[in-house]
Amino acid sequence: MKRINVDRARGLRRAMTDVERLLWRYLRNRHLSGWKFRRQHEVGHYIVDFVCAEAMLVVELDGGQHAELVDYDEHRTQYLHSMGYRVLRFWNNDVLANIESVLEVILEAVASPAPHPSPLPIGERGLGMPESEK
DSSP: OOOSOHHHHHHHHHTOOHHHHHHHHHHGGGTTTTOOOEEEEEETTEEEEEEETTTTEEEEEEOGGGGGOHHHHHHHHHHHHHTTOEEEEEEHHHHHHOHHHHHHHHHHHHHSOOOOSSOOOGGGSOOSSOGGGO
């Protein structure tokens, strides 16, 4: 699959906001309990702020402009969910005021198993007693 936003992602990495730089200091080089994060990375046709592909987790930082982009952000989140990603969103103020709590939430999310992106219908999940014990 051809990556269409490579140049744009590179530009965003060069022009990171102060809040993105702050969080990146804690996520880069596997600083967060060995989890690998990428910044300004293309996922589908979007560029996400941070992603841990192994945990299928996207971390988005929202500034004041996102108060006006609720519908766009919701559509984007639904798209990422359809691709199997979980999405965490933090307001810039939360990152600036309480980075430790933000990191704790991210660590809890990467450490917990992600649900399957398209679970089987109830009758096909294999829940309950194994066939041999029925």
